[in-house]
Every structure is written in C-alpha cells, then in structure tokens.
Amino acid sequence: MENRGSHSAAARLLTYAGITLAAAVAVPLAVPTQALAGPWDGGSCGSTGKWVVCNADDNTTAPGSGAHHSDSASGHTSKPVCTVKKMEPQPPPDSMFWEGKSSKDGAVYQRTCQNGPGGAPIIDTFVADTPPGAAPVDPAVVAQQAVAKMKLAGPEIASPRAAGTYIVGVPMWMWVNKGPTTYGPNSASATAGGVTVTATAKVTKIVWRMGDGATVTCNGPGTAYTASYGKQESPTCGHVYARTSAANKGGKYAVAATSTWAVDWQVNGGGVNGQFTETRQSQTQVGIGELQVVR
Numbered sequence: 001m002e003n004r005g006s007h008s009a010a011a012r013l014l015t016y017a018g019i020t021l022a023a024a025v026a027v028p029l030a031v032p033t034q035a036l037a038g039p040w041d042g043g044s045c046g047s048t049g050k051w052v053v054c055n056a057d058d059n060t061t062a063p064g065s066g067a068h069h070s071d072s073a074s075g076h077t078s079k080p081v082c083t084v085k086k087m088e089p090q091p092p093p094d095s096m097f098w099e100g101k102s103s104k105d106g107a108v109y110q111r112t113c114q115n116g117p118g119g120a121p122i123i124d125t126f127v128a129d130t131p132p133g134a135a136p137v138d139p140a141v142v143a144q145q146a147v148a149k150m151k152l153a154g155p156e157i158a159s160p161r162a163a164g165t166y167i168v169g170v171p172m173w174m175w176v177n178k179g180p181t182t183y184g185p186n187s188a189s190a191t192a193g194g195v196t197v198t199a200t201a202k203v204t205k206i207v208w209r210m211g212d213g214a215t216v217t218c219n220g221p222g223t224a225y226t227a228s229y230g231k232q233e234s235p236t237c238g239h240v241y242a243r244t245s246a247a248n249k250g251g252k253y254a255v256a257a258t259s260t261w262a263v264d265w266q267v268n269g270g271g272v273n274g275q276f277t278e279t280r281q282s283q284t285q286v287g288i289g290e291l292q293v294v295r
Contacts, residue, residue: 082113087125101127106194129194137193139272143265145190146199147278154282155206155257156182159225162252165287168241172286173234174208175222176257183221184261189268199265201278207260210239211253211286245288252285 087108091097097108106129116122130137155176166172180186184202191197208216218237225234233240245253258281266273 082111084109084111086110097125097127099127105129137195139195139197139265139267140274140276142190142192142195142197143199143263143274143276145192146188146197146265147201147263149188149190150186150199150201151181152184152186152201152261152278152280153181154280155203155259157255157257157282157284159222160255160284160286162285165289166241168244168288168290170231170240170291171233172239172241173223173225173229174216174218174237174239174257175224175234176206178221183259196268197265198268199263201261201263203259204262205260206237207258208237208239209256209258210241211245211248211255212241212243214239241288243288244290245286250285252287254283255286256281256283 087097087110090103091108093102095108106127108125108127110123110125113122156179158175158177159173160166176183178184185200186202187198187200189196189198203221204219206218206221208218210216216237216239220236222237223234241253245251248254258279261278261280262275263278264273264275
C-alpha cells in the first residue's frame with residue numbers, strides 16, 4: 001500500500017486561497033474535485049482513477065514571487081529549504097510514484113520543502129537515475145569494478161621451474177600456462193548509478209626480469225619445450241645465462257614475470273567504450289650451474 005500520508009501536508013494547503021503549490025501533489029478523491037479548483041492562481045487538475053493530480057505553475061507559495069517565498073514577519077524573501085531522500089522501501093512496480101517508469105530508469109526520490117504557510121512542508125516525488133546533486137557515474141570507474149570481479153593474477157609460470165638446475169650457455173625456454181585469471185580472456189560486468197559496464201581483459205605481453213640484469217619481453221605465452229627441439233633457442237620467448245647463480249642468495253637467480261592486461265570496456269546499451277591496462281606479477285627462482293667436463 002502506498003504511503004499517501006506523505007502528501008497530507010500538501011493536501012491541507014488546498015484550503016488556502018491564493019496559494020500556489022511548490023510542485024505536483026496528489027490527494028484522495030475523498031476531497032470533492034470542485035473544492036480543489038479554487039486555491040490556485042495557476043495550474044491545473046485532472047483525475048487519474050482514485051487520485052486527482054494538481055500541477056502548479058511554478059515553485060512559489062506566493063503569486064509573483066519567483067523562486068522565493070514571502071516572509072510576512074520580516075518583509076524579505078528567502079529560498080525554500082528543501083531536502084531530498086530516496087524512498088525506502090521503494091514503491092511497488094504498479095505505483096503511481098513511478099510516473100510510468102520502472103526501476104530500470106532509476107529510483108523514486110522524495111523532495112520536502114519547508115516553504116508552506118508557517119513553514120509547513122510541501123512534499124513531492126520524482127524518478128531519477130542518480131540522486132540529485134550526485135556526481136555523474138564515470139563508466140571507466142565501473143569498468144575497474146568489473147575487473148576486480150575477475151580476480152586477475154600474475155602469470156602461471158611453467159618454465160623456468162624452481163626445482164632442478166639449468167646450464168650456463170644452454171638456451172632456456174620460458175612459457176606460461178594460459179587460464180582465465182592468469183592469461184585471459186576474462187569478462188565481467190558491474191553496475192553503479194544505473195550504468196552497467198562489461199569489461200574483457202587479456203594479456204598482451206609478459207616482461208621477464210631474469211635476475212642477472214637481463215630483461216626479456218615476450219608478446220605471448222611462450223612456446224613449451226619438448227626434447228625434439230634439442231639445444232636450439234625458443235622461437236618466441238627465451239634467455240641464455242652467461243654465468244652461474246652460485247654467488248646469489250640461495251644459489252639461485254630471482255626471476256619475476258610481469259604480465260600486462262589490456263582491458264576493453266563498453267557501456268551496455270550505449271556507445272561509450274574505452275580501454276586501460278592492468279599489470280600483475282609472479283616470481284620464481286632458477287638455479288644456473290656449469291657443465292663439468294671430466295678429463
């Protein structure tokens with residue numbers, strides 16, 4: 001059942017002659033329609049089923065006073081004091097408060113202005129997709145929220161492995177396992193302020209810092225090594241160590257692989273879109289030894 005009581009103060013104003021309502025108000029048919037025709041200097045009334053809806057010409061409570069109301073005690077004018085809040089709970093879908101709209105269009109808000117006779121409140125409602133005065137929603141920020149849902153992680157390093165020892169001068173092959181959270185593609189949607197954004201992320205490159213001062217950039221996941229390749233270099237992502245890791249902490253090189261994710265996003269139902277990047281990192285260690293020749 002709708003809270004018609006919120007309109008009671010405005011309905012009482014109908015007994016005063018020469019007063020213009022601050023906005024549209026609705027009153028029960030228990031008040032005769034003929035009695036509602038006199039109070040306004042302007043505006044109109046019309047029947048909508050169980051309700052008579054009356055619309056004023058402006059935002060004043062005294063004819064010809066513009067956006068201000070008259071203070072009879074001091075003789076000066078002042079702006080009405082108004083507050084806006086979201087109706088809680090929201091009206092049912094068939095409520096007149098939706099004005100022919102639905103929750104897809106936003107929410108119902110209630111405005112209360114203390115500018116009736118003697119400071120009596122005048123209340124009206126409206127539908128908006130964002131609260132009045134709220135900053136517009138930045139779809140790029142909503143896209144970031146979508147990315148947070150993806151739980152993107154650093155590369156899942158398949159090679160080099162932390163276990164075992166590699167050999168100085170022998171080509172090392174580097175590659176990663178591909179998954180939705182470690183390589184992509186990965187998609188998710190997020191909604192804020194009535195704006196829904198769908199984002200899709202995928203890795204475009206992986207930068208390897210090998211621990212010996214070298215940096216290797218690979219534009220892909222790398223190629224998995226098999227014994228049939230012998231000692232040839234990787235065709236896509238590899239490195240050759242020139243010295244052992246014996247002098248390093250733990251006898252190994254610290255290797256870091258940083259992936260760059262390209263995120264493409266688009267507002268659902270709209271032509272607004274964009275792109276940004278995210279980075280994630282994984283680490284491992286690799287032992288590099290020398291091949292001993294027995295004479």
